[in-house]
Amino acid sequence: MILVSLVLLIVPFVFSRSMVSLINEMLIMALAGCALNLMLGYGGMVSFGPAGLYAVGAYATAILLTRYGAPFIVAVLAAPVVAAIVGAIVGWFCVRRSAVYFALLTLAFAQIIWTIIFEWYDFTNGDNGIVSIPIPEVLYVGSNIYYFSLAIVAVCIFVLWRIVNSPFGATLQAIRENPMRTEFIAVPVRRYQLAAFVISSFFLGIAGSLFCVFAGSVFPDYAHWVKSTDMLVVCLLGGIYNFAGPIVGSGVYILISKVISKNTTYWMFFLGIIIVFLVLYMRNGMVGFAAEKIFRFRNKLGAGNGEGKS
Amino acid sequence: MIFETQHLTKKFGGLTATSDVSLQIEKGELVSIIGPNGAGKTTLFNLLTGHIKPDEGKVYFQGREITGLPPHAISRMGIGRSFQRLNIFPRLTTFENVQVAVFSAQGKSHQLFTSAKKMVRKETETILESVGLLGKKDTKGGLLAHGDQKRLELGIALSVHPSLLLLDEPTQGMSPQETVETTVLIQKLVKERGLTLIFVEHDMSVVFGISDNIRVLHQGKVIFSGKPEEVRRNEEVQRIYLGEENK
Structure with a gap:
């Protein structure tokens, strides 16, 4: 943990500018992944629409800054609140169904959000997106933007970590395992699923807002289902049953997609192959795979020691 | 009646x-x-x-x-209930299976930021002991023998008093x-x-x-x-x- 934070802190001194902004992207994606994974891995709710809420966060910040000239802090703080409100409305409908129907509903709502952004020119600037958003100059000095992202992502991921380890988190996992049983230990299952949906939306909104600040522009693509699948792949790649899964997944996914796309125009083809390989051979994602190997290795060591003593 | x-x-x-x-x-x-x-x-x-x-x-x-x-x-x-099938939380440990139910019984399930790990330990262990599963509390529910799973379910049902x-x-x-x-x-x-x-x-x-x-x-x-x-x-x-x- 400490090592990782140290490495992340000295990143701007070691790497090139483009590498720093790549890591910045990874950080934001890691947060989005962890937010999604609260539902996916912990709640067992497969959402195909996280990008919709991510975009709501991004657009909330962008529109408040450009259209209403809101102070920067207000624009950033408003993003998760707006995303959570939209999440509450969308979630209210979605948690009424489970499994594949839940997934379909989330996809449908995300596409609705995408369409609204795409078509509502007067408010969202439609498919032109919103560019040259007035981000405070100070963030573009040196590596300030990187540290800004790092600080917020670190705090958010810490809060999410607290949540998954709380009684709420335990109850959420019980719901994932067996909703009917959970209902009959007097837990109003739907209400908890909705709560998970709203919390997830809140943090997706922060991730979206951070990306808006980082890129200085927003586009309807942020809400597109392709972006949602990016987030899902990040979670699955890293492993949905480990808290660190989406964090590792984000790093690996963004790295391979950038490295490959630099060398070939068919990057999606190679990415697909890599994903197939990872999913087939590392069933619980990379972190799950590693955890299992370490566990076995330790067991072996333990057994070895035991023999030594006897 | x-x-x-x-x-x-x-x-x-x-x-x-x-x-x-x-x-x-x-x-x-x-x-x-x-x-x-x-x-x-x-x-x-x-x-x-x-x-x-x-x-x-x-x-x-x-x-x-x-x-x-x-x-x-x-x-x-x-009213507590056990089910014919699909009765426990397979990926949670035996301890956690009962703990989740104890959280609910004590109205603590909604707590978002407290650490669950050491909470309601005594109550949970008392229930595990009464159904004879205290010795297997760290085993994942899904890995228990069938008879133990049935008893675990009994424990879960009892947790909500x-x-x-x-x-x-x-x-x-x-x-x-x-x-x-x-x-x-x-x-x-x-x-x-x-x-x-x-x-x-x-x-x-x-x-x-x-x-x-x-x-x-x-x-x-x-x-x-x-x-x-x-x-x-x-x-x-x-x-x-x-x-x-x-x-």
Whole structure:
């Protein structure tokens, strides 16, 4: 943990500018992944629409800054609140169904959000997106933007970590395992699923807002289902049953997609192959795979020691 | 009277799964519901616990009508239940399986930022001990032996402090040895906690071993109600149910 934070802190001194902004992207994606994974891995709710809420966060910040000239802090703080409100409305409908129907509903709502952004020119600037958003100059000095992202992502991921380890988190996992049983230990299952949906939306909104600040522009693509699948792949790649899964997944996914796309125009083809390989051979994602190997290795060591003593 | 149903009826398409069932259960009574496969036993349970809503009839618990309430509300009022299948949280440890239920019983499930790890440890371990699983508390629920899983489910059901316990085939799939142990365990727990028990069971040794009273269900109807000896003597019950078993 400490090592990782140290490495992340000295990143701007070691790497090139483009590498720093790549890591910045990874950080934001890691947060989005962890937010999604609260539902996916912990709640067992497969959402195909996280990008919709991510975009709501991004657009909330962008529109408040450009259209209403809101102070920067207000624009950033408003993003998760707006995303959570939209999440509450969308979630209210979605948690009424489970499994594949839940997934379909989330996809449908995300596409609705995408369409609204795409078509509502007067408010969202439609498919032109919103560019040259007035981000405070100070963030573009040196590596300030990187540290800004790092600080917020670190705090958010810490809060999410607290949540998954709380009684709420335990109850959420019980719901994932067996909703009917959970209902009959007097837990109003739907209400908890909705709560998970709203919390997830809140943090997706922060991730979206951070990306808006980082890129200085927003586009309807942020809400597109392709972006949602990016987030899902990040979670699955890293492993949905480990808290660190989406964090590792984000790093690996963004790295391979950038490295490959630099060398070939068919990057999606190679990415697909890599994903197939990872999913087939590392069933619980990379972190799950590693955890299992370490566990076995330790067991072996333990057994070895035991023999030594006897 | 702790529990009562009046004229409970449920149809699925053309099939009448439950037909005009009126039950009266006294506090502290141990009642078993028996009947051949497809007699509507599990449907009846699902009606009692709010998992399905009856077409007609009413359900009362401790004098209050609970017909149509959602399962979590019924559970909160003091009815515990075990299920025939899909009964535990397989990827959680045995400890966590019970802990989650204790959180709910104590109204702590919604706490977002406190660390769950060391919470309600004592209560959870007490329950694990009472069902004989304390030694396996760190094993994942899904990796327990079948008999242990059944007992774990009993532990989960007990965690919410029910006054009425509904058990759906508590010894299903157990070895004769486990069946005897579980029967003794259920009797002990029910007595200790002063519970009222309604259970569905196929194993006649368990049925006759535990029950004060037996209701025989056939084609959705209660066709006989009485003490174990009376059930044994009754010819119609013999023909419909016990006879079939002996074939």
